[in-house]
Amino acid sequence: MTDGVVERSRPRDRILETARDMFHKHGIKGVGVDAITEAAGTNKMTLYRHFESKDELIVECLRANAAKAGAMWEAFEVEFPGDKLAQLHAWVRKAAAMLNADGRGCDMANAAAELTEPDHPARLVIKELKEAQRHRLVTLCRDAGIGQAELLADTLSLLFEGARVSVQTEGTEGPSTQFVRMAEGLIVSFRGTAAG
Amino acid sequence: MTDGVVERSRPRDRILETARDMFHKHGIKGVGVDAITEAAGTNKMTLYRHFESKDELIVECLRANAAKAGAMWEAFEVEFPGDKLAQLHAWVRKAAAMLNADGRGCDMANAAAELTEPDHPARLVIKELKEAQRHRLVTLCRDAGIGQAELLADTLSLLFEGARVSVQTEGTEGPSTQFVRMAEGLIVSFRGTAAG
DNA sequence: CTAGGGTGTTACCGGTCTGTAACTATACAG
DNA sequence: CTGTATAGTTACAGACCGGTAACACCCTAG
Structure with a gap:
């Protein structure tokens, strides 16, 4: 743990928080994974490296x-x-x-x-x-x-x-x-x- | 009015009732117009002859x-x-x-x-x-x-x-x-x- | 019989969706 | 420097979406 800092705003956390916000505002079926990752400043592949599916992302949210x-x-x-x-x-x-x-x-x-x-x-x-x-x-x-x-x-x-x-x-x-x-x-x- | 009978189950009515049922059961974004018309025993063109859009169908439901x-x-x-x-x-x-x-x-x-x-x-x-x-x-x-x-x-x-x-x-x-x-x-x- | 309106059929358009493959870039550990 | 893990990029597959065009059908009114 190089310097003990939690290194906030790692991609996974950004995706999770962004998804929570967007699901809340626009509904679950009203938001695609592309929109989430773009708003989170990352990309779809990274999302699917941390969550095995959109459904799992929903559950985590x-x-x-x-x-x-x-x-x-x-x-x-x-x-x-x-x-x-x-x-x-x-x-x-x-x-x-x-x-x-x-x-x-x-x-x-x-x-x-x-x-x-x-x-x-x-x-x-x-x-x-x-x-x-x-x-x-x-x-x-x-x-x-x-x-x-x-x-x-x-x-x-x-x-x-x-x-x-x-x-x-x-x-x-x-x-x-x-x-x-x-x-x-x-x-x-x-x-x-x-x-x- | 040929014989006074209302001729129930005309396509428009079947579409409306089927859509109501399917929207209720599966949600609005969970049902496509193809599924509605198929369940209503008709087709997409007939739906769009009676409703100018899915949104209008939703409102009518x-x-x-x-x-x-x-x-x-x-x-x-x-x-x-x-x-x-x-x-x-x-x-x-x-x-x-x-x-x-x-x-x-x-x-x-x-x-x-x-x-x-x-x-x-x-x-x-x-x-x-x-x-x-x-x-x-x-x-x-x-x-x-x-x-x-x-x-x-x-x-x-x-x-x-x-x-x-x-x-x-x-x-x-x-x-x-x-x-x-x-x-x-x-x-x-x-x-x-x-x-x- | 004829004409026409409502209906059915097929095919299609352009867009969006979830999910994946292959490759590149970066950052850090030894 | 080298190896490794994480992240970014591009492209794509396959399915589904709402909506439309063109044409064939059938029933009924006249």
């Missing part, structure tokens, strides 16, 4: 997205150590911020909409990663002392997912404008019925 | 979907004439049934995920039709005597939208299993705070 989402959760714990309820409210704020970030929905959901083959490799990791996210939110609600933690977590989860879709179809002026109000109201309501 | 959804609303009024609250509960049951129908989400939402060009003709009609659906649900809630009709309608709307996405990513065993419980609970809760 989804995993990278999940890793970034995981970092978000860790940031909540750092910001409000031990205060699970504060972390839950932080999640709501973060979710609301994502709604206004851009008009594109969740990359996993969009990928699931595009990749319809039931045995597509991406479908497995989408399910796996979505279930992990669900488990995280359920755990957070439970640790926050909420009685029906699963029901609250699933409700918040569906609300957020629906809000992202709504932004994509109706824009930011649609039902998603009420997301924070809905979510906060639900948390209050579930706290009221908490067993402690 | 979305409009046809909306028309079918509109018929559903009329069925509610027929089944429970004047009883708006019963119609709202019927909507919840119908929505739940759609969740278990197949693993594919809302065609409008899926189309919005695929067609990312901001000026794509389909985006306009998606927004238009989604806003019409929203208005319908808000009106139904208001006519059912619910105080915060818009908030309830938007919450139910986001829940349903999220549930459809969830089915597409996690399957029917995910958070969507609780949809009816969530929706009925919300209606009860909003009825409790109704002004009358």
